[in-house]
Amino acid sequence: MQPNPRHWATVRETVTVPGGDEWALTIHGASDTSPEDAQRDARERLQRVAAAGGTERRTDDGLEYYPLRRLPEELLEELHGPDDTLIAAITRNRYGSAVLNTDAVLISDIDLVEPSSTDRVTAGGRGMLSRLFGGRRAEELTEQQQDPDAFGLRSPGRRGEHHERTLALIEDFRTLHPELGVRTYRTRNGFRLLITGSGAAPSSERAKKLMGQVRSDELYMILCRVHDTYRARLTPKPWRVEVDRFEELGTRTATDDIHRAWVERYRTASAEVAVCRLLSSTGPAPDPVEQQIIDLHDRAVRPESGLRLA
Template sequence: MIVPEFWAEGRIKARLDDRQVTVRRFGWSDISQEEAQAHADERAKAALKEIAAGEMVEKYEPKMAYNGAEGVPIREEILARHGEAVITRNLYGARCLNTPDVLFADVDFGQSVPLKLSCSVYLTLVAVATALGLWQGSIKVTVISLLIALVVGSPLALLLFRLYEKATGGPRERAHQRIHQFSRQHPDWHLRVYETPKGLRVLVMHTTFGARDEVVQHFFEALDADPIYVRMCRNQHCFRARLSPKPWRIGIREHIRPRPGYWPVKPEHLPARHRWIAAYEAKAQGYAACRFLERLGSSHVHPTADALRIIHDELCQANTTLKLA
């Protein structure tokens, strides 16, 4: 996991096969702006060399905050460091905890009809419509049946999904069951379970992990963790937990300034950014990012995980009755 203090962009131009080519690459450093610039220039030269050799390489590197891109670290404002863990401000202004070895998992509750179910319903209706048309020996009947299938497919899929949700206790109950099942199968694991506005968060306490460890991937799969979160963990070599509310959930409609809030920000934009942050932080105090629910499994606690648990619970206001956001 790398969360640099300094960022720079390197540009290099050259003529390749009678055409002008411009390559841009970012560089970073924890030492100085000059070192970040040197790193950016070095990466730009390396990319140009690859292009000259005929390799398929992007000329411009997109500016992303926490996009999971291979080879580019987390590009967010650093607010605090706690050992190897780093607290940053993300693209939309919330505070986030980034850790290379303390395992968090996000389990979101799916509210929409699964794509697999929708496809199954539509394919079944199309098959029935086609069979009906063939049985009647009429193209007109086939066309009308197919149109009806297209119209009723989505409502039918929604109805089936709601019936399934009711029969299984809903996504929250299924998520709890998956976590409890994992705990029963791995009694040596110490799990802390938190409620989030639209899901659950699990913090693993008994030991530390690497984001690409095979056991971590098994853990994510068993819990059906958010696939975007899983991909980000692998690509950024870290685990992550949001510590403060999402702005739109606490009534802040205006986006962080400047928009988008990529870091670093030009000096002329800092006053507007600071005003937005002050308003956000004042309002965020009345909300919790998650709420502690239960502890499962072993009572063994790794000191690194416990130190981060204290920070996480305090900054998330996880032991309060504040509204989740």
């Protein structure tokens, strides 16, 4: 895989585009050489965007959440294979979580639907969670009872039905592709698959087809194509462990005191939660490089810890 940029710079400027309109632009530049070279890249990109008449945004269904170019991410760690080839990198994303980036193992995220209003509230005003646990209010439930994974197939309404359908879909996928290894994990709001043996590049049509067969999240598939790597969050979303939101890299360096203090708060708050729970592992054994990726992933997400998912 291609190395992640080691240096980032951000340029914010209001420019006049052809036609006379003014655009407030925030443009990121990257470089493997130096911060100064990243600043030059950002400035050149700003000039190209302005000359082209501004940026094209897709706002329907939230598709602008994932940009058509990488955003600044702090490089935390690189993993090399037996022949010293780069096979994975861990970066910190825009809201602060550590993320695995790799092209050696196909990673697919599948989201569950949110419960509908009728799933959440009964005619008498009590929620489904309350009815399941003897009329107690949600704040009176234990963490395990509030954990989405604690319900599994017993989740209320549409979410439980979607859970069951998705597991059946994954089973169909495994039957259709006996040549692939499939590790199935439960996440807080869905499932994650680590698929070995595919040889599919992240931006390839084969990857798109395989992820489509398990109805992988569309925005996630866009992100994989943009980064040309599969991605998997390794640590909790900060707001799920009651930590303030991370300010994206690009406005400061990772050595700044405010940055390091946030990382320490986040690390402490993340100690008693997990990101995934391993449900099953089927198919042929992974090759040595794929196993390296799986081992790195599992050390981070703590899939057999039994801890609350976040």
